[in-house]
Amino acid sequence: NAGVTQTPKFQVLKTGQSMTLQCAQDMNHEYMSWYRQDPGMGLRLIHYSVGAGITDQGEVPNGYNVSRSTTEDFPLRLLSAAPSQTSVYFCASSYSNGYYGYTFGSGTRLTVV
């Protein structure tokens, strides 16, 4: 049982480049979300999805796009990377929006230079 798998683990981008952070879960969870973790800021919600075909914005959505074509996958796209997007990104999934806790991936550390 792999849980939540995030790829890549590390990435360096140049300002203006685009990329996709991958997230996949094998627990048949309907709810998935993306967070970013910055020093002193905790985890902040970027986007979330309550099921295939349904996504919505979180607290800090600007500069990011998401889509949910399958239950398993929830990729996060950076459209034009900026140094302010340097962060650690976590994907999470849940059976029922948190009642039993979210399962997090191990994170993607992104540096934008």
Add this chain to the structure above:
Amino acid sequence: DQQVKQNSPSLSVQEGRISILNCDYTNSMFDYFLWYKKYPAEGPTFLISISSIKDKNEDGRFTVFLNKSAKHLSLHIVPSQPGDSAVYFCAARDGQLTFGSGTQLTVLP
């Protein structure tokens, strides 16, 4: 404006003693509260939770207390062990989860 605050960035305790981690919140609509533990280079892992209709929940060495009138949440770890050294995040739900900024707990052998 942070709706969930962990005002202590760090806490050190001796092995075997009690660790108390605190969390304050401002949103009265939060209906569910959770604690997560995070080791370096890993994702957060769910530790314990409590519904807003309760004031205490226990799971082994971990107990979470909720004081709704004070809008205060605390996590007690008894006895503390060196393996408990990690960053602890509290989180609260009002539709989505809002996380605090975390407290680094160090348990000294």
